[in-house]
Amino acid sequence: MHASLLVGGIEAGGTKFVCAVGTAPDDIRAEVRFPTTTPAETLAHAITFFQEQQACYGQLGAIGVAAFGPADPHPASPTYGYITTTPKPGWQHTNVAGMLGAALGVPIAFDTDVNGAALGEHRWGAAQDVATFIYLTIGTGVGGGVMVNGSLLHGLVHPELGHIRLPRDPAADPYAGHCPFHGDCLEGLTCGPALAVRWGVPAQHLSPEHPAWALQAHYLALALQSFICTLSPQRIIMGGGVMAQPHLLPMIRTNVQRYLNGYIQAAALQEGGLADYIVAPRLGNQAGVLGAIALAQQALPAAHA
Numbered sequence: 001m002h003a004s005l006l007v008g009g010i011e012a013g014g015t016k017f018v019c020a021v022g023t024a025p026d027d028i029r030a031e032v033r034f035p036t037t038t039p040a041e042t043l044a045h046a047i048t049f050f051q052e053q054q055a056c057y058g059q060l061g062a063i064g065v066a067a068f069g070p071a072d073p074h075p076a077s078p079t080y081g082y083i084t085t086t087p088k089p090g091w092q093h094t095n096v097a098g099m100l101g102a103a104l105g106v107p108i109a110f111d112t113d114v115n116g117a118a119l120g121e122h123r124w125g126a127a128q129d130v131a132t133f134i135y136l137t138i139g140t141g142v143g144g145g146v147m148v149n150g151s152l153l154h155g156l157v158h159p160e161l162g163h164i165r166l167p168r169d170p171a172a173d174p175y176a177g178h179c180p181f182h183g184d185c186l187e188g189l190t191c192g193p194a195l196a197v198r199w200g201v202p203a204q205h206l207s208p209e210h211p212a213w214a215l216q217a218h219y220l221a222l223a224l225q226s227f228i229c230t231l232s233p234q235r236i237i238m239g240g241g242v243m244a245q246p247h248l249l250p251m252i253r254t255n256v257q258r259y260l261n262g263y264i265q266a267a268a269l270q271e272g273g274l275a276d277y278i279v280a281p282r283l284g285n286q287a288g289v290l291g292a293i294a295l296a297q298q299a300l301p302a303a304h305a
């Protein structure tokens with residue numbers, strides 16, 4: 001990696017955009033954050049920022065976009081770089097990469113927000129020593145980025161880890177779920193808005209003793225068991241606003257060990273109560289934009305990458 005060639009990164013989130021220019025966590029030259037409004041207004045804001053930066057620093061090597069989705073991350077596809085069937089009003093079928101590339105004249109690397117975050121954690125954060133792992137976010141929605149043998153996984157479209165089905169006991173949890181497509185899928189049961197509707201208060205106002213958290217740790221551990229059995233990840237990173245509850249991660253670790261029931265023989269699953277296996281992100285609130293910068297660096301010509 002040629003660390004000094006300047007690149008741009010855009011964390012294109014459903015509620016906010018973060019744009020930055022730099023090369024690494026300790027080398028962010030400029031950053032701006034603004035709310036996500038209409039595509040035209042939001043992308044114009046991003047373009048203005050990068051035009052100003054290019055006037056100052058010269059042409060950027062590439063710009064990485066880590067976008068909310070569903071989105072099209074396949075370079076050979078006619079809709080590469082589009083946000084596609086998103087429920088977010090006004091953003092369906094928006095050619096994000098095309099508009100940015102045309103306005104700024106630089107290559108655009110485009111992937112999902114969670115794949116970007118996974119790449120950032122791999123380069124600078126909690127997954128530097130592993131090549132197959134998952135980055136999950138439990139926030140407004142639930143999503144997961146996946147790296148397999150050192151490459152981000154796309155496949156058919158891209159993984160949608162938030163929409164797997166989980167067993168729900170309607171007697172214990174009558175809430176039918178928040179997902180507009182599936183009701184009580186993983187996202188439908190565990191995203192922040194689902195907690196707010198199920199319990200009648202925003203998730204951040206539920207006390208640590210509230211039964212919400214035992215149920216949350218149960219569902220998340222069921223999901224993790226499925227991911228562990230399917231992908232054999234060497235680590236699972238769990239971020240997003242809901243994971244800001246410090247007691248949640250230890251509860252999830254305990255449940256995962258119980259639910260796997262000793263079946264998978266791996267040191268990481270036997271030792272230390274999974275403390276090094278199911279972990280928090282290390283890049284904090286810059287994870288998204290750093291992931292986007294890492295995506296841009298992947299797209300640099302071979303001489304610089």
Ligand code: ADP
Nearest residue numbers: 015139140141192193203204240241242244245
């Ligand atoms: P987004 O998913 O939109 O990028 P976040 O990851 O910040 O944003 O997730 C926002 C969700 O996280 C909201 O539903 C909010 O209620 C929830 N949340 C934020 N802070 C906390 C907290 N301290 N404890 C539990 N839930 C929280």
Ligand code: ZN
Nearest residue numbers: 163179182185
């Ligand atoms: Zn769903």
